[in-house]
Amino acid sequence: MTDLNKLGLAEARDALRAGDVTSVELTDACLSAIDGAGALNAFVHHTPEIARERAAAADTRIKAGDAPAMCGLPIGIKDLFCTKGVPSQAGSRILEGFLPEYESTVSQNLLDSGAVMLGKLNMDEFAMGSSNETSVYGNVVNPWKVDDRDLTPGGSSGGSAAAVAADLCLAATGTDTGGSIRQPAAFTGITGIKPTYGRCSRWGVVAFASSLDQAGPMTKNVRDAAIMLEAMCSHDPKDSTSADLPVPNFEAMLTGNIAGKKIGIPKEYRMDGMPGEIETLWTQGAEMLRDAGAEIVDITLPHTKYALPAYYVIAPAEASSNLARYDGVRYGHRAALAAGDGITEMYEKTRAEGFGDEVKRRVMIGTYVLSAGFYDAYYNRARKVRTLIKQDFEKVFADGIDAILTPATPSAAFGLGEEWDDPVQMYLNDVFTVTVNMAGLPGISVPAGVDAQGLPLGLQLIGRPWEEGDLLNTAYALEARAGFVAKPQKWW
């Protein structure tokens, strides 16, 4: 077999079990692809020794007939996940040199499931960004290209998206606070699912906005997403918001039969200035689901336009609290101090040097909206709006809607450096995805077509809480009809 790194999880799993290939061979193919892809800047900490050791162990298990779901499958891990003894910096200078003494629950679950970690993946600093331009490691470059410009892979899970799209690994972990799995998946032509809030443990995942953060898989297709999501999920007593619910066999739920399902089309997602090709793709997506036997229903989610401004109160507020721990005392960077500097100067200089501009901006906005005199006007009001956003979804689900179809992003991938004139313009990238985090729902981005330039575009499906299996099955039916097979031409 050639080009083993180009396989998906299901194909590789089946080949491993059939004895057609070994995990060591798969892993070596990925490690070579990674070595040849420095120009993408996706992998930022390489762990080839760990990878080869785990691959050899996986081969032994497979031979012994004891192969768990992800056994021998080489994957990348977003830098936000703490991995024992391996740098875990959240893309930030302030965690330079940090070597966790523990393993995050999600990466431990994947390890227990036999997965092989190839290394850590680039991301926006503390997952704050939509273009992977705020990372201390530098920009990630999208493997898709249409002219001489370098395009963004999206963010914050930009390294994960680029690595999967460029076949540097079979799949990768991502995290999603406002769209950080689904937007980069759409920009790179891959599949990404954010499960219901509470499905994946947040323990050991560097916190950004705790009431919104969720981990999820970024994969080459929907079946792979089902396989990897199941391996990532668990009830975890170490995360008080982790759901104590059984994790279904998601892959077994992929029948492709969605006859009689009701798919909602929310009118509020038809934005002014949305490119015509995105609107067309959205209409085509609805036709595909109708063709698969679903009923298409116009619905209304009236508070949609307030989700993004409410997010930019709640997420920075939580971030300002979560990031207070980076004080130069317990881990990471500490600024050099001048004679006479006390502890306050140490905090202020350490944080000024250790955080990048976007992180500082959000920590300070969060500090402001939580400060005396503004807490009610901003933070409490945003939390009330969040209640209304969630109620919008509860109403349509109570009316019998099974899933909601929307565009994943308001545009295709844009050029690196093109959207930084105004932070708010960058925030608008998450306009279709952020509602899902605000309501705690599962959402999946499926590649569904290309724009006039040939860049991938994604559609988003939003499901009922805890019904990821049903959502994945609807995505599977959409994927089958969209027939998206385009891949980036190798230039790196």
Next chain:
Amino acid sequence: MSIDQSTAARVAKLARIKVEDDALPALAAEFNTILGFIEQLSEVDVDGVEPMTSVTPQRLKRRVDEVTDGAQPKKVLANAPDAREGFFAVPKVVE
């Protein structure tokens, strides 16, 4: 609501992030752009709406109040920029 330079300086101080004086005008302008965007929330009628405290309708789990972990000071201090004699070391706090 408009943020002036002294408010920007106060917020930076509260956030414990050093901002040089010459960077304050640009910072205040950025805050105003973002807060201008957030301002839309004042259009929403939120009378009688409860502020969200949990996005899923689950109660926080309780456990027995007992020690379940500990006695690993070396691991706790392993990543400290400055650790001495089993403690985190910081500049003098009390005169």
